[in-house]
Amino acid sequence: MSGLALKPDELDVSHGPILYLEGINLSFDGFKALNNLSLYIDAGELRCVIGPNGAGKTTMMDVITGKTRPDSGSVFFGQTIDLLKMDEAAVARAGICRKFQKPTVFEALSVFENLELALAVDKTVWKTLFAKLNGIQRDRIDEVLAIIGLTEQRSRPAGVLSHGQKQWLEIGMLLMQDPKVMLVDEPVAGMTHQEIERTAELLLSLRGERSIVVVEHDMEFVRTIASRVTVLHEGSVLTEGTMDEVQNDPRVIQVYLGG
Amino acid sequence: MNLFFQDKLAGSLMAVIACITVFIPLFNLLTPVDSVLHFSAYTVSLLGKYLTFALLGLSLDLVWGYCGILALGQGAFFALGGYAMGMYLMRQIGTRGVYGNAELPDFMVFLNWKELPWFWQGFNHFGFAMLMVVLVPGLLALVFGWLAFRSRVTGVYLSIITQALTYALLLAFFRNEMGFGGNNGLTDFKELLGFNIQSEGLRSLLLMATGLILLLAFGVSRWVMNSKLGRVVTAVRDQEMRVRFLGYRVEHFKLWIFVFSAMLAGIAGALYVPQVGIINPSEFSPLNSLEIVIWVAIGGRGTLYGAIIGAVLVNYAKSLLTGWAPEIWLFFLGTTFILVTVFLPNGILGLFRSQEQKL
Ligand SMILES: Nc1ncnc2c1ncn2[C@@H]1O[C@H](COP(=O)(O)OP(=O)(O)OP(=O)(O)O)[C@@H](O)[C@H]1O
Ligand SMILES: [Mg+2]
Numbered sequence: 001m002s003g004l005a006l007k008p009d010e011l012d013v014s015h016g017p018i019l020y021l022e023g024i025n026l027s028f029d030g031f032k033a034l035n036n037l038s039l040y041i042d043a044g045e046l047r048c049v050i051g052p053n054g055a056g057k058t059t060m061m062d063v064i065t066g067k068t069r070p071d072s073g074s075v076f077f078g079q080t081i082d083l084l085k086m087d088e089a090a091v092a093r094a095g096i097c098r099k100f101q102k103p104t105v106f107e108a109l110s111v112f113e114n115l116e117l118a119l120a121v122d123k124t125v126w127k128t129l130f131a132k133l134n135g136i137q138r139d140r141i142d143e144v145l146a147i148i149g150l151t152e153q154r155s156r157p158a159g160v161l162s163h164g165q166k167q168w169l170e171i172g173m174l175l176m177q178d179p180k181v182m183l184v185d186e187p188v189a190g191m192t193h194q195e196i197e198r199t200a201e202l203l204l205s206l207r208g209e210r211s212i213v214v215v216e217h218d219m220e221f222v223r224t225i226a227s228r229v230t231v232l233h234e235g236s237v238l239t240e241g242t243m244d245e246v247q248n249d250p251r252v253i254q255v256y257l258g259g
Numbered sequence: 260m261n262l263f264f265q266d267k268l269a270g271s272l273m274a275v276i277a278c279i280t281v282f283i284p285l286f287n288l289l290t291p292v293d294s295v296l297h298f299s300a301y302t303v304s305l306l307g308k309y310l311t312f313a314l315l316g317l318s319l320d321l322v323w324g325y326c327g328i329l330a331l332g333q334g335a336f337f338a339l340g341g342y343a344m345g346m347y348l349m350r351q352i353g354t355r356g357v358y359g360n361a362e363l364p365d366f367m368v369f370l371n372w373k374e375l376p377w378f379w380q381g382f383n384h385f386g387f388a389m390l391m392v393v394l395v396p397g398l399l400a401l402v403f404g405w406l407a408f409r410s411r412v413t414g415v416y417l418s419i420i421t422q423a424l425t426y427a428l429l430l431a432f433f434r435n436e437m438g439f440g441g442n443n444g445l446t447d448f449k450e451l452l453g454f455n456i457q458s459e460g461l462r463s464l465l466l467m468a469t470g471l472i473l474l475l476a477f478g479v480s481r482w483v484m485n486s487k488l489g490r491v492v493t494a495v496r497d498q499e500m501r502v503r504f505l506g507y508r509v510e511h512f513k514l515w516i517f518v519f520s521a522m523l524a525g526i527a528g529a530l531y532v533p534q535v536g537i538i539n540p541s542e543f544s545p546l547n548s549l550e551i552v553i554w555v556a557i558g559g560r561g562t563l564y565g566a567i568i569g570a571v572l573v574n575y576a577k578s579l580l581t582g583w584a585p586e587i588w589l590f591f592l593g594t595t596f597i598l599v600t601v602f603l604p605n606g607i608l609g610l611f612r613s614q615e616q617k618l
Binding site: 065067087088089092093097098100104105106107108109113116117118120123124125128129130131173177 | 483486487488490491493494496497498500501502503504505506507508509511512515
């Protein structure tokens with residue numbers, strides 16, 4: 001596979017969904033982390049996934065992004081691209097990008113350099129050695145800096161940012177990759193009220209041109225952004241629907257209160 | 260030039276190396292033997308030896324300081340480069356050996372070998388030998404690194420297998436049947452490119468070559484580390500997973516830097532051998548590779564010139580101490596290492612840098 005992203009016609013979303021997860025099973029030393037999990041994400045959709053601790057939300061993202069291989073089941077990107085045949089780098093190059101639960105940025109590098117590394121260009125060794133930013137790419141980095149509100153911090157090492165700012169920087173790194181699917185694990189953990197509001201605005205503004213899957217425990221936040229919510233419990237989908245439907249579902253109440 | 264003078268410390272250090280490289284050999288050629296400006300062949304070779312260690316330290320800093328791979332087998336690449344150079348020098352001895360065999364080095368005659376083994380072919384050509392100086396360590400690093408990085412061996416496990424690698428080579432090179440002179444190694448060299456290997460003139464030239472190559476290696480390494488590749492490598496050190504999920508094949512980057520570093524170490528070894536006059540299996544000793552790590556830690560890792568400072572200082576201290584009280588050298592080294600790790604996590608350079616920031 002080349003260092004470049006997919007050719008435009010390679011991704012087939014003509015049937016609606018951009019991500020197909022079907023019958024996924026995964027156990028860790030006998031413990032079933034994912035249990036016959038099936039889930040479909042539509043192109044352009046913003047989906048929230050909730051569920052108690054240990055429900056398998058992060059593990060699901062690990063499976064989609066090639067970090068963990070399931071014992072059985074299939075994961076397709078569009079109609080044709082089998083994600084289980086690809087490693088992390090290939091999945092990322094194909095346009096599925098991920099923010100980790102614990103914010104992960106390169107602390108020794110500046111904010112600008114963090115975004116530069118994420119830029120969607122050929123990421124092979126030789127191309128990287130001789131890479132030079134052109135005007136368009138610089139503008140794109142500036143644009144993303146403005147979107148994530150870190151323009152003033154551009155030359156500072158990412159290590160000195162606040163927790164919330166690191167979360168944003170990581171979201172900015174996803175934007176730089178120009179992804180088709182963004183998997184966002186607990187984006188507002190550790191953010192202030194205002195920061196949470198701005199994050200909600202940001203994610204809402206991105207909906208449509210990209211598909212976004214957000215895992216979050218903050219129900220207020222989920223209510224603000226989600227049109228569809230999936231509840232995960234013990235490694236499989238418990239229910240799916242609008243926030244109101246889901247919150248009034250007795251099984252969901254049972255899981256959250258009983259758990 | 261920018262690459263050399265990015266910060267004041269690096270600039271001054273490079274200027275000092277440039278002066279040593281140019282003036283000491285020049286003085287030696289121009290001044291009479293009894294002049295104060297005249298350095299003895301011993302001093303010249305000692306300086307040259309320190310500079311080869313500086314190059315070796317720099318090579319380790321690339322993989323450890325920047326990429327976070329604590330490679331404890333760097334000495335193996337150094338020794339392989341040294342052996343390649345040693346093989347060339349052995350072939351230059353010709354009929355001047357004890358047995359006067361034009362074709363076979365003495366130790367082969369002694370072993371009753373009738374002809375030169377295939378892997379000694381070509382080493383009578385300087386160009387071929389120099390190619391092997393970089394190719395042999397580079398190839399070993401390529402194969403070893405490919406296997407290790409592809410299976411995602413990291414951290415302590417990687418450190419251990421690199422120690423195992425150099426230890427295995429140590430045992431192999433000790434064996435007479437390997438054809439590298441067994442535990443005596445390769446020595447009794449006569450000439451290099453037609454110059455008498457003992458002569459002051461050649462010693463001066465070797466010092467000059469070592470200094471120039473060190474400066475060149477520093478410049479190239481700086482350029483690499485200032486490139487986007489350098490930033491990716493630093494990112495791998497701090498958050499390997501994040502780099503993968505950005506779409507980089509981390510193992511390719513590790514492999515590239517590992518091979519590049521092994522080649523530099525090989526060149527350092529090749530410059531070392533004619534200046535000390537011998538290469539033997541003890542250069543593969545796991546302890547040697549640990550010492551290189553200590554040089555870099557003491558100098559300050561992840562800066563390139565910290566490694567140079569560390570290598571020269573530690574080896575200068577070693578020359579002093581081993582002359583005076585050899586039995587305490589390892590204790591001294593160990594203690595310094597612990598003190599530096601605890602109190603100066605950024606090495607000696609950390610001291611200067613924090614002062615610079617305060618000003
Ligand atoms: N590498 C692993 N080895 C063993 N068990 C694991 C591993 N990864 C996850 N698990 C287990 O799988 C289960 C699901 O974990 P996961 O991290 O996906 O939960 P989650 O829904 O993301 O929870 P949280 O809301 O706390 O982040 C947990 O019980 C966890 O302990
Ligand atoms: Mg999780």
